[in-house]
Amino acid sequence: xxxxxxxxxxxxxxxxxxxxxxxxxxxxxxxxxxxxxxxxxxxxxxxxxxxxxxxxxxxxxxxxxxxxxxxxxxxxxxxxxxxxxxxxxxxxxxxxxxxxxxxxxxxxxxxxxxxxxxxxxxxxxxxxxxxxxxxxxxxxxxxxxxxxxxxxxxxxxxxxxxxxxxxxxxxxxxxxxxxxxxxxxxxxxxxxxxxxxxxxxxxxxxxxxxxxxxxxxxxxxxxxxxxxxxxxxxxxxxxxxxxxxxxxxxxxxxxxxxxxxxxxxxxxxxxxxxxxxxxxxxxxxxxx
Amino acid sequence: xxxxxxxxxxxxxxxxxxxxxxxxxxxxxxxxxxxxxxxxxxxxxxxxxxxxxxxxxxxxxxxxxxxxxxxxxxxxxxxxxxxxxxxxxxxxxxxxxxxxxxxxxxxxxxxxxxxxxxxxxxxxxxxxxxxxxxxxxxxxxxxxxxxxxxxxxxxxxxxxxxxxxxxxxxxxxxxxxxxxxxxxxxxxxxxxxxxxxxxxxxxxxxxxxxxxxxxxxxxxxxxxxxxxxxxxxxxxxxxxxxxxxxxxxxxxxxxxxxxxxxxxxxxxxxxxxxxxxxxxxxxxxxxxxxxxxxxxxxxxxxxxxxxxxxxxxxxxxxxxxxxxxxxxxxxxxxxxxxxxxxxxxxxxxxxxxxxxxxxxxxxxxx
Numbered sequence: 001x002x003x004x005x006x007x008x009x010x011x012x013x014x015x016x017x018x019x020x021x022x023x024x025x026x027x028x029x030x031x032x033x034x035x036x037x038x039x040x041x042x043x044x045x046x047x048x049x050x051x052x053x054x055x056x057x058x059x060x061x062x063x064x065x066x067x068x069x070x071x072x073x074x075x076x077x078x079x080x081x082x083x084x085x086x087x088x089x090x091x092x093x094x095x096x097x098x099x100x101x102x103x104x105x106x107x108x109x110x111x112x113x114x115x116x117x118x119x120x121x122x123x124x125x126x127x128x129x130x131x132x133x134x135x136x137x138x139x140x141x142x143x144x145x146x147x148x149x150x151x152x153x154x155x156x157x158x159x160x161x162x163x164x165x166x167x168x169x170x171x172x173x174x175x176x177x178x179x180x181x182x183x184x185x186x187x188x189x190x191x192x193x194x195x196x197x198x199x200x201x202x203x204x205x206x207x208x209x210x211x212x213x214x215x216x217x218x219x220x221x222x223x224x225x226x227x228x229x230x231x232x233x234x235x236x237x238x239x240x241x242x243x244x245x246x247x248x249x250x251x252x253x254x255x256x257x258x259x260x261x262x263x264x265x266x267x268x269x270x271x272x273x274x275x276x277x278x279x280x281x282x283x284x285x286x287x288x
Numbered sequence: 289x290x291x292x293x294x295x296x297x298x299x300x301x302x303x304x305x306x307x308x309x310x311x312x313x314x315x316x317x318x319x320x321x322x323x324x325x326x327x328x329x330x331x332x333x334x335x336x337x338x339x340x341x342x343x344x345x346x347x348x349x350x351x352x353x354x355x356x357x358x359x360x361x362x363x364x365x366x367x368x369x370x371x372x373x374x375x376x377x378x379x380x381x382x383x384x385x386x387x388x389x390x391x392x393x394x395x396x397x398x399x400x401x402x403x404x405x406x407x408x409x410x411x412x413x414x415x416x417x418x419x420x421x422x423x424x425x426x427x428x429x430x431x432x433x434x435x436x437x438x439x440x441x442x443x444x445x446x447x448x449x450x451x452x453x454x455x456x457x458x459x460x461x462x463x464x465x466x467x468x469x470x471x472x473x474x475x476x477x478x479x480x481x482x483x484x485x486x487x488x489x490x491x492x493x494x495x496x497x498x499x500x501x502x503x504x505x506x507x508x509x510x511x512x513x514x515x516x517x518x519x520x521x522x523x524x525x526x527x528x529x530x531x532x533x534x535x536x537x538x539x540x541x542x543x544x545x546x547x548x549x550x551x552x553x554x555x556x557x558x559x560x561x562x563x564x565x566x567x568x569x570x571x572x573x574x575x576x577x578x579x580x581x582x583x584x585x586x587x588x589x590x591x592x593x594x595x596x597x598x599x600x601x602x603x604x605x606x607x608x609x610x611x612x613x614x615x616x617x618x619x620x621x622x623x624x625x626x627x628x629x630x631x632x633x634x635x636x637x638x639x640x641x642x643x644x645x646x647x648x649x650x651x652x653x654x
Contacts, residue, residue: 074494074497075497075498098494099494100465100492100494100495100498101390101465101467101492101494102424102462102465102492102495105390105395105396105397105424106424106425108395108424109395109396109423109424109425110425113425124591136591136592137591138590138591138621138622140621140622141621151538152538153536153537153538153539154536154537154538154539154562154591155534155535155536155538155539155589155591156536156538156539156541156542157538158539158589158591158621159539159542159589159620159642162589162620162621179537179538181390181392182390182392182395206538208537208538208541209541211392211393212392212393213392213393216393232542234538234541234542234545235541235545236545236548236549237526237541237544237545237547237548237554238541238544238557239524239526242524242557243524244524244537244540244541244557245522245536245537245540245541245557245559246537246538247494248392249537249541253410274549275546275549275642275643276542276642277641277642277643
């Protein structure tokens with residue numbers, strides 16, 4: 001098994017005729033995902049690489065999607081997510097960056113009430129090799145295996161997954177949470193899924209400066225998680241008060257430092273790497 | 289985006305939050321006032337301006353002119369004072385604290401209130417602070433104001449005014465996509481009226497597309513950061529002497545961390561972002577050419593950004609920009625073989641492993 005996405009995941013792409021939408025719809029197909037429909041208001045009746053395009057999510061529901069890939073411009077993300085939830089879609093991945101955080105807050109709050117799951121915004125999505133990719137991770141870095149990966153970053157996730165793969169291990173599911181101050185799933189949500197997943201035997205958790213999500217995850221790992229965890233935290237050399245690219249990656253008022261995260265994780269029994277390449281080494285030790 | 293106090297108070301006025309009578313002043317010719325005494329407040333986007341001498345009182349026109357000119361000539365924490373806010377002097381009885389901000393861990397707005405205001409809220413003991421988390425779907429309702437006032441132990445007269453102010457700043461928080469709305473101090477006057485002594489508002493920069501009435505304030509940027517910003521790059525200057533170009537914020541930070549752990553000092557954070565454009569790569573070199581550096585490390589994990597695009601960009605930059613410090617390249621991911629081949633034709637050997645490239649950087653600059 002894997003978490004969140006598998007061979008039963010039927011993907012809708014909202015904004016399929018845009019550059020990101022069409023490119024990634026095709027990449028997801030190549031990975032083996034079932035991309036069943038797309039939407040683009042006004043372009044209903046056309047196709048993208050054999051995928052039927054509809055004007056509305058309501059129309060697209062005849063293809064029975066149960067997950068959506070949202071790739072519309074930031075001002076329209078709140079509406080697109082509501083449209084998906086309104087029509088009963090359970091898993092919502094948002095690729096778009098620079099979504100106003102209050103919009104994200106509303107999406108997440110609604111999703112919690114309706115029992116839906118949100119991944120992102122501004123993250124690479126979720127991939128289970130090789131049954132389903134819902135997102136934008138490069139297809140060639142994966143190998144099926146027993147490591148669950150959780151990260152807030154994009155390319156750093158690829159770096160870590162690539163290290164895991166090229167060192168003879170493999171992944172159960174890779175989850176990219178997104179780099180914004182407010183995102184749907186967080187570390188604890190993903191850890192809860194990995195706890196139940198039989199395929200996953202160890203977890204690699206990639207964190208970064210800003211907020212206290214890693215510290216909260218450490219607390220959860222200490223008291224409730226039953227599998228070994230290796231971690232890498234980036235931003236050790238970042239100065240306070242400067243946003244390091246991600247809107248959420250900032251040390252402000254003394255909170256969100258790498259030191260605090262490393263300490264919390266080590267206190268919870270997590271092995272923390274100094275460099276990305278140490279992650280597979282630590283995982284192998286933990287699995288013995 | 290941080291707003292100046294005078295801008296924040298304009299928004300307070302728009303939402304009906306009581307503020308002192310005041311006037312925004314940009315030049316010494318405007319230094320005029322009717323009913324003395326008056327408070328002269330420097331308009332800068334940093335805290336601690338009082339301690340730095342940026343807030344002064346004047347009892348007559350002559351004093352206003354003297355002190356006003358003095359503050360207009362000041363810099364506070366490196367920021368030039370460009371304008372002043374003149375305000376009536378308040379007859380203060382008590383100072384409270386009130387703010388609304390995002391609580392990242394609950395993903396909800398949080399109301400923070402205290403009857404111990406006028407100081408940094410971080411210095412107020414938890415027992416004197418009232419917190420209330422608001423559900424973003426249910427939004428604000430009057431009972432929230434009642435609950436917070438009861439917990440603060442306000443008198444009926446104060447409670448009524450406090451609830452009114454809280455509901456109005458919540459409307460402002462939502463209406464302008466704020467990251468923070470803070471009133472410190474929230475002043476109780478000798479006559480019992482409650483009024484916003486100061487106003488701090490931070491608006492989410494990602495929401496500016498729907499707030500066209502706000503013009504962008506000059507942010508605190510170094511010369512190099514300003515240059516990069518104008519050209520559309522995410523660059524943070526760090527003060528070392530090793531130039532860094534990478535893609536993705538996380539990988540860029542990991543590159544800086546790796547160099548730092550190996551004893552080098554990075555000059556900058558520069559994230560190429562999710563573009564696949566040769567000119568974007570060339571432009572990054574053009575920016576780093578303006579920086580004093582001993583070498584450049586390029587660390588790319590190809591996804592949306594293809595390795596061959598980056599390789600072509602580096603080759604172009606070598607021809608057009610003329611970089612005279614050593615360049616170390618790491619390419620991995622989409623089209624890495626093609627990228628490596630292009631670089632080889634241009635006399636650059638690219639690494640596939642990040643650690644190898646970091647170690648090589650240490651070697652070539654020492």
